[in-house]
Amino acid sequence: MSKEQTQYSENEEVEIVENEQDAHTSEETAEETNGVVTEESAEQLQAKIEALTAQVDDYAQRLARSQADFDNFRKRTIREKEELGKYASSKLITELVPVIDNFGRALDTLPEGEGAESFVKGVQMIHRQFESVLQAEGLTAMNTVGEAFNPEFHQAVMQVESDEHEEGIVVEELQKGYMLKDKVLRPAMVKVSG
Template sequence: MLTADEETAEQAAAAAGGEPIEAEPQAAEEDRQAPEQDARYAELARQAEDHQQRLLRVQADYDNFRRRTQKEKEELGQYASAKLLTQLLPIVDNFDRAIAAAAGGGDSDSLAKGVDMIFRQLQGVLEQEGLKAMEAVGQPFNPEFHQAVMTVESDEHEEGIVVEELQKGFMLKDKVLRPAMVKVSG
């Protein structure tokens, strides 16, 4: 019994007026290529498995990195103020001493001087951290830096000028931490 390829070869040969062509040489060629193809397939399968394992390791490394980074970020958020608080502790100690001296019936002038010194010490620490007080009086009203609570009639100032500061505003480096609460000429 002939296969479909052999029948087609016989029909083509008969149509051309010749003898049927044998399909044996092609089958022999395919038999020689089969081991090479199997070896190539095995090599590609091994490479695919290697790449899959590498991918899994990289994914695991990335997941570990992400978890570690998240944990470090949380810890940083919890303890970010530790440096500032350490700088403020001597000021707290000085306030304790001032309160103890006032309770002991100390001189009011020396108490006032002591509190003034503590205040300057506190200002120094805050300035080291980048905190600056805004100068608002006499400046044109700017809603980015000022919070107007009232307008007043003023012959001394043009319209829209800050005439009085009710609460100081502060900048932290280049960002408004708290706007100044002001009265504006109207």
């Protein structure tokens, strides 16, 4: 072999050895890098999974709250509609209660003279009919005399001394009180023993 060929062979061998060393070093670096990348990727993936899981939980809670709010709204709307239907006539009945009072006052003062008896019977019939129509709508008069004073149902306008009743008992009703179904339409004006 010539000197050049020998040198060329040596150079090739050196390059081959260097290339093998570079390849070996590159493989080790790639293995190390892959190991690090894999570990980092697993940690990143785990963090992303935890973040997404937290987000899913948050959305599930929001959905549950929204459904509960909607159910409450639906129930409240149904209850308001029922109450509206139940008490739709309350405004009219409130305006008619003084008419009942006036009928009662008219019947307390009986006229005298010819034909008075038939007139009184006619007014009594109208009064009973009027009361029965209002009762059919749910209006009832309160019984107050002898009951314990209750500010939800009674309006005390006077306190009187009484030997017959204990303290805090209604002794006289000055104006009737009325209930419309289960609500107080007008509290009774009463005198209370003191």
